[in-house]
Amino acid sequence: MKICVLVKQVPGSEAQFSVSADGSWIQETGLPFEMNESDNYALEEALQIREQKDEGEVVVVSLGPDRCQKVIREALAKGADRAIHIKEDAPYNTDPFSIATALANTIKDEKFELVLSGLQSDDLGFGQTGVILGEILGMTTATLVVGTEIQDGKIKVKRELESGWFQWQTMDLPASLAIQSGLNQPRYPSLKGIMGAKKKEIKESLFVDMCDIDGLQSFNGLSVQRAEKQTEMIEGTVDQVVSKLVDVFKNEIRIN
Amino acid sequence: MDILVVLEDKNGMIHRMSQEAITGAQRIGSEFNLSVGILAMGGNAAALSDQAAQYDVNEVLTLENEHLNHYTADGYGAAVAQVVTNENPKYVFFGHTYQVRDYVPRVSAKLKRPFLNDAVSYSSEGGNPVFSKQVLNAKLVAALQPNDGGTILISFQSAAFSSENIQSGSANVRSISVDIDSAEIKTVTEDPFQEEAGGVDLSSAELIVSIGRGIGKEENILLAQELANTIGAEIASSRPVVDSGWLPSHHQVGSSGQTVSPKLYLALGISGAIQHVVGMKGSKNIVVINKDPDAPLFELADYGVVGDMLEIVPKLTEALDR
Numbered sequence A: 001m002k003i004c005v006l007v008k009q010v011p012g013s014e015a016q017f018s019v020s021a022d023g024s025w026i027q028e029t030g031l032p033f034e035m036n037e038s039d040n041y042a043l044e045e046a047l048q049i050r051e052q053k054d055e056g057e058v059v060v061v062s063l064g065p066d067r068c069q070k071v072i073r074e075a076l077a078k079g080a081d082r083a084i085h086i087k088e089d090a091p092y093n094t095d096p097f098s099i100a101t102a103l104a105n106t107i108k109d110e111k112f113e114l115v116l117s118g119l120q121s122d123d124l125g126f127g128q129t130g131v132i133l134g135e136i137l138g139m140t141t142a143t144l145v146v147g148t149e150i151q152d153g154k155i156k157v158k159r160e161l162e163s164g165w166f167q168w169q170t171m172d173l174p175a176s177l178a179i180q181s182g183l184n185q186p187r188y189p190s191l192k193g194i195m196g197a198k199k200k201e202i203k204e205s206l207f208v209d210m211c212d213i214d215g216l217q218s219f220n221g222l223s224v225q226r227a228e229k230q231t232e233m234i235e236g237t238v239d240q241v242v243s244k245l246v247d248v249f250k251n252e253i254r255i256n
Numbered sequence B: 001m002d003i004l005v006v007l008e009d010k011n012g013m014i015h016r017m018s019q020e021a022i023t024g025a026q027r028i029g030s031e032f033n034l035s036v037g038i039l040a041m042g043g044n045a046a047a048l049s050d051q052a053a054q055y056d057v058n059e060v061l062t063l064e065n066e067h068l069n070h071y072t073a074d075g076y077g078a079a080v081a082q083v084v085t086n087e088n089p090k091y092v093f094f095g096h097t098y099q100v101r102d103y104v105p106r107v108s109a110k111l112k113r114p115f116l117n118d119a120v121s122y123s124s125e126g127g128n129p130v131f132s133k134q135v136l137n138a139k140l141v142a143a144l145q146p147n148d149g150g151t152i153l154i155s156f157q158s159a160a161f162s163s164e165n166i167q168s169g170s171a172n173v174r175s176i177s178v179d180i181d182s183a184e185i186k187t188v189t190e191d192p193f194q195e196e197a198g199g200v201d202l203s204s205a206e207l208i209v210s211i212g213r214g215i216g217k218e219e220n221i222l223l224a225q226e227l228a229n230t231i232g233a234e235i236a237s238s239r240p241v242v243d244s245g246w247l248p249s250h251h252q253v254g255s256s257g258q259t260v261s262p263k264l265y266l267a268l269g270i271s272g273a274i275q276h277v278v279g280m281k282g283s284k285n286i287v288v289i290n291k292d293p294d295a296p297l298f299e300l301a302d303y304g305v306v307g308d309m310l311e312i313v314p315k316l317t318e319a320l321d322r
C-alpha cells in the first residue's frame, strides 16, 4: 500500500512566544521547532501498516521553510522511504485551503491509497488540512482516528467521539485520515535509521508553483490572552511555597 | 437569512454546543441587525426542529433525507454544502464538536469558503463581526477575516456563549430537501460504543491530583501518587500522559475523557489546552503548579505557583504528612 504522511513542523510546547513588531505574527528566531504531535502518531501508523503488509511505501510530505528539513530527516530516520518538501519562506499568510491545495497538487499523480495527517496542528489548530485535501482528491475522509484495519479495497477505522465514546466505520479507498494522538507508541529513530536517512530522496518544490489559488481567509492581528480569574500567585523559595500551599489546602480549601 | 445555525443531534435533543451557537447567533444577530435561521437535519430532524422552533429566531429549516439518517462525513458534507448554496447565508454557525471537526472541512472544500474553527470571541470592525480563535498553545488569540465578502463557516468553542442566555420565542418551520446520490456515500458507520469502563469514577472525587506532560517521565508519577495518597485524592491526568501509556485511559480528564468538579483540582505540569480545560473548569478550587508563567491554565487558577513540580511535590507531600 502506498501511503502519504503529512508532517508539519511547529513550535515546541515549551516555546515562549512574543508577537512581532507589526503584530502580524510571532517572532520566530530562537523558537524550538518540532514535529507536530499528532503527525508523529500518523507517521507511526503508516510505518506499522507498511510493516504488517511487508510491502508498500511511506512518503512524507511537509510544507514550510527550510527549517522543516529537520522533521523530514527525523521521519526518514524513523523509516519513511522518501520525502517531498514544498518550500515556503513567506510569512504566515495562507490558510488551510491553500495549504491543502498545494499538497493536493503535489501528490495527485502519486496515486496514494492512503493519506495520513495529524488531527490538528499544535500551533494554529485549524484541524482541516487532511480533510480538505481528501475532498479535493476525491478520497473518503475521517478524523479523530484512533485505530485502523486494512481490508480488501477498504479501510475500517475506529473514531473517537466525545466523552469516551467510539465508533467504527468502513470506508472506500483511497482515504484521507486525520489521526488522533495515542493510537500507537511512536518509535525513536535508530542510529542505523539516522545514517540511512541521509541517502533517502527528498524531492523539493516551491509553494508558489504548487498553489494555484488565492487563500480564503487571513490573519487580522494577534494578541495575548487575557486572564479570566483573579489568581493568587504563591511566591518565594520552595520551602515558603510549600508551607503556603499547606496553609491554603488546610485553611482555605479545607481538604480534610 | 444572514446567519444559519446548523444543529447537531444528541439522541433526539439539540446538542449543548449547538444551543450555544444559537445563543451566539441571537446575540450577533441583534447587535449587527442580521436575521437568524436554524437547520435541523438527520434522522431526528423533526424532533430537533420542534425544539428549535421554540427559540427566538426568524426561521427553522427541516431537512430529512434517507442518506442523512446516520451520520457520515460524505452525506453531511454534501447536504450542508447544498443548503448553504441554496440559502446563501453570510455566516454559518456550528458548535465545535467532534462531528463538526469531521465534516465541515469537507463543506469548506466543496464550496471554497473559509472555515474558521474553534472561535472563542468576536469584535466589531467597520460594522461587521470579526471572529477570533486561540493559537499557539492557547497563549495568543488571532482574529481571522475572510478574503472576500462571501459566506464564512464558523464553529464556536465550548462555552464561547452561555446557553443560559438563549432567547425563547417562536419561529416558522420550512421543509427543505437536498439531492444526494447514493454513490456519494462511501462510508458505512456502526453504532457508537463505550470502551469498558475503568476503575475510577473521577466525577465524584472530592480531591484530585492531576498530572500533565510536565511530569517528564513515567517514574515520576510515583511522586504525584504519594501526594495523592497523603491527602486521599484520586490521580487524574491530561491526555499525553495516557497517550504515553503511563496511566490507563480512565484517568484522563477532558473532552475525550472524564468531566470533574472536585473541591480541589491540583494541576501539576499541565499547560491548559481547551480540550483539558473543558473537563475540569467546574472545579471549586484550582491550584496550578507550572514552571511556565505564561501557561494558559494559570488563567483559571485560584492559586498559582510558578515553579518546578518535581522539586515542590515531594516537599509538599512531606509537609502534608506531618
Ligand SMILES: Cc1cc2nc3c(=O)[nH]c(=O)nc-3n(C[C@H](O)[C@H](O)[C@H](O)COP(=O)(O)OP(=O)(O)OC[C@H]3O[C@@H](n4cnc5c(N)ncnc54)[C@H](O)[C@@H]3O)c2cc1C
Pocket: A005, A006, A007, A008, A009, A036, A038, A039, A061, A062, A063, A064, A065, A088, A089, A090, A091, A092, A093, A094, A095, A096, A097, A099, A116, A117, A118, A119, A120, A121, A123, A124, A125, A126, A127, A128, A129, A130, A217, A218, A219
Ligand atoms: C494567515 C496564515 C499564514 C500562514 N503562512 C504560513 C507559511 O507561510 N508557512 C507555513 O509553513 N505555514 C503557514 N501558515 C500555516 C499554514 O497555513 C497552516 O499549516 C495551514 O493553515 C493549515 O492549518 P494548520 O496548520 O492549523 O493545520 P491543521 O489543519 O490543523 O493540520 C492538520 C494536519 O495537516 C497536516 N499539515 C498541516 N500543515 C501542513 C504543512 N505545512 N505541511 C505538511 N503537513 C501539514 C499535518 O499532518 C497536520 O497535523 C499560515 C497560516 C495562516 C492562518
Ligand SMILES: Cc1cc2nc3c(=O)[nH]c(=O)nc-3n(C[C@H](O)[C@H](O)[C@H](O)COP(=O)(O)OP(=O)(O)OC[C@H]3O[C@@H](n4cnc5c(N)ncnc54)[C@H](O)[C@@H]3O)c2cc1C
Pocket: A013, A119, A120, B211, B212, B213, B214, B215, B237, B238, B239, B240, B241, B252, B253, B254, B255, B256, B257, B258, B268, B269, B270, B271, B272, B273, B274, B275, B276, B279, B289, B290, B291, B292, B295, B307, B308, B309, B310
Ligand atoms: C480532539 C481532541 C481531544 C483532546 N482530548 C483531550 C482530553 O480529553 N484531555 C486532555 O488533557 N487533552 C486532550 N487533548 C490534547 C490537548 O489539546 C493538549 O495537547 C493536552 O491537554 C496537553 O497536555 P499537557 O498540558 O499535559 O501537556 P503540554 O501542553 O505539553 O504541557 C506541559 C506543561 O508542563 C509544564 N512543565 C514542564 N515541566 C515542568 C516541571 N518540571 N514543573 C512544572 N511544570 C512543568 C510546561 O510548562 C507545560 O505548561 C485533545 C486534543 C484534541 C485535538
